Amino acid sequence: MPQNLDKKDKPQKDKPDKDIPVKGKKDKYHRILNAAIKVFAEEGFFHSTISQIAKEAGVADGTIYLYFKSKDDILLQFFNFKSARVLDRFRKDVNEANDAGSRLENLIHSHLREFQKDPNMAVVFQAEARKGRYLENRVNNLTKTYLGIVGEIIEQGQVEGVFRKDLYFSLVKRFVLGSVDEVINAWVNAGGKYELSSMADPLVDLLLRGIGSRSAMAGQ
Numbered sequence: 001m002p003q004n005l006d007k008k009d010k011p012q013k014d015k016p017d018k019d020i021p022v023k024g025k026k027d028k029y030h031r032i033l034n035a036a037i038k039v040f041a042e043e044g045f046f047h048s049t050i051s052q053i054a055k056e057a058g059v060a061d062g063t064i065y066l067y068f069k070s071k072d073d074i075l076l077q078f079f080n081f082k083s084a085r086v087l088d089r090f091r092k093d094v095n096e097a098n099d100a101g102s103r104l105e106n107l108i109h110s111h112l113r114e115f116q117k118d119p120n121m122a123v124v125f126q127a128e129a130r131k132g133r134y135l136e137n138r139v140n141n142l143t144k145t146y147l148g149i150v151g152e153i154i155e156q157g158q159v160e161g162v163f164r165k166d167l168y169f170s171l172v173k174r175f176v177l178g179s180v181d182e183v184i185n186a187w188v189n190a191g192g193k194y195e196l197s198s199m200a201d202p203l204v205d206l207l208l209r210g211i212g213s214r215s216a217m218a219g220q
Helices: 027-043 050-057 061-067 071-095 100-117 119-128 133-160 169-189 196-211 214-218
Strands: none
Touching: 027 050, 027 061, 027 071, 027 119, 050 061, 050 071, 071 100, 071 119, 071 133, 100 119, 100 133, 100 169, 100 196, 119 169, 133 169, 169 196
């Protein structure tokens, strides 16, 4: 897992992320949250300070503690907020397709697109999500939900006859998640110097050829 990236190597956004609102009643809360994730991505969570976050957010140091208990709390609240939004997007995109192959394709495209859209999230998630014990429950729940979506797609594909019926179910689910995760990890390590979403089609093709039934592959 990547630990830190130099500022010049940090993945660049194509357009502003709109998932975390910065206007309205909770303007300052979300401004601090956005600022913190930017600082965590650039400096690394361990080396980041409340003062750096406050400066990035344009608030006093003490103001941070009116909204968050600590750095750990900021990171936890970010994951709670962001993971709910991302999972909703995954589910929505998957449900726009009918057959299993297209649903898997939509999931992979959505996953890579969401991380490309928010490079700070990608950097922090890859570097910190599996290290902090305070995030363990949230990450486990996130993983369980994602594997559940994949599992539904695999079961549907087996019923449709497009996925092999001799698959080790739990292994295949983790194979899909692990493949996507490693593609994102490689992109983060490369400083986001290419389009992450450009990896979606090759990855989908690789996955489908690995789990697809012989008859389905012969028909391609």
